[in-house]
Amino acid sequence: MAGNGRTRFLREFPSSLHEGAGVVFVGAGVSMAAGYPSWSKLLTEIGEEIGVNSRDIQDLAALAQWHIRETGNATGVRNVIKREIGLDRPLPETVKTLARLPIRHIWTTNYDRLVERAFAEISRPLDPVAGVKDLALKVTPGATRLYKMHGSVDRLDDIVISTDDYELFRTKRGAFLPLLQAHLSSMSMLFVGLSLTDPNVRHVLSLIRESFTDAPPEHFAILKPPKAEDFTNDDEFKARLAQHKLWAKDLSRYGLVAVEVDDYGEVPELMREIERRVATKRVWVSGSWPLEGNNPHTPRVYSVAEEIGRLIGVTHRDLVTGTGLLIGPAVVSGFMDALREDGGWDIDRRLIARPFPQGVPGQAADRAQWTALRSEMARLAGVTVFLGGLKTDKGSLVAADGVMEEFALAQASGSFVLPIGAFGGAAEQIAKQLLGSGAPSDGSKASRPKDEEITALLSQSATEKQLIATVRAILDRLA
Known part of the structure; x- marks a missing residue:
């Protein structure tokens, strides 16, 4: 039983x-468990004052009642509670x-x-x-x-x-x-x-x-x-x-x-x-994508991000997001579409947003605050999807170090890491790092997709529909 x-x-x-x-x-x-006394120990002193051993009494409320009756007030009982329970253990x-x-x-x-x-x-x-x-x-x-x-x-x-x-x-x-x-x-x-x-x-x-x-x-x-x-x-x-x-x-x-x-x-x-x-029912979508330039992958990345949001919604999972550039808004858009189509507007419960405060020109961003927000999202989510993870640095496209930090935090929190590496960036680096690694890919302790799934999500020739189908198969297996 x-x-x-x-x-x-x-x-x-x-x-x-x-x-x-x-x-x-x-x-x-x-x-x-915090170190506070049991009821019996709490009332030991009270019992002794009226000649009763608290260990011999099953009805401890009666013991308190007897003490109050004998002394004429509840001050003695309250003082014991204040002294023993009032401490911050x-x-x-x-x-x-x-x-x-x-x-x-x-x-x-x-x-x-x-x-x-x-x-x-x-x-x-x-x-x-x-x-x-x-x-x-x-x-x-x-x-x-x-x-x-x-x-x-x-x-x-x-x-x-x-x-x-x-x-x-x-x-x-x-x-x-x-x-x-x-x-x-x-x-x-x-x-x-x-x-x-x-x-x-x-x-x-x-x-x-x-x-x-x-x-x-x-x-x-x-x-x-x-x-x-x-x-x-x-x-x-x-x-x-x-x-x-x-x-x-x-x-x-x-x-x-x-x-x-x-x-x-x-x-x-x-x-x-x-x-x-509970955390496995929450999916954090991590990623970034530069808005400037004419990257041919931009429309596809937006489409995949939107479909991931919709997938999270229709499978009755919660979305965790930092609402970053391009990917964050696309995911939220797809997620909210799914909630509307399902007739449910319980966004207050199912959308967990921790927007990053963006710095203004001439002022540095608060990196410590960003790390704190990333740590909270990593703790909340049992699954973390990585998409893109690119930024512009001195005119060149490079892997976003913030997304790599989120990868480290997700791993440290025990989140299942799911990288879609087909579009390059930090997600591709994460996928290649996980491919063939010793991290478990199956069973209750799984922390990454299977090698064949990672390979499928790395394929640059895969269509958006194929990428989403692979992601859904992985999420279904986890459930």
């Missing part, structure tokens, strides 16, 4: 993300990858600011929603929304922690529920860091059950079975393992598919695999 769950997860969830229907729920395990790789995925909605019951910091690190807009009043705020254009349904460490007067808070959730924070239920009913949700010992789990699962329909979208939960070394005695381990196995099977009642890992150390690579699979 575990293997089957992982196979389904790697097949289905990247497609959901690409289609804009993927949602992620971040659980306590992600916080623990190193960002786990799982959260960094999460911030790069095309997600519009993230849910969490965690108080920490890991997700906010990961988004800020890559300057990606994020709108945290930590209270009911935040739901009414205008959404920042292009921003992902982070629903902190149990509050945030920077607003400790409005967090869900005790039994009272859970029982009065519908009264005080009920506005979150229609949104969560809508996402559960219409989107595919991935639960990362879901823990059997997390007191929030039962609460969230009950909400999922309420929104359950006859044919819900498939949801996934990454789970780690208990390990013997995590327990002080063998009996405790066996009891918890049996409990975990029953719980994992029971998740199917909520429409969740269990994706089991032997160790949490596998989760970052699993998330990177999701990122790679």
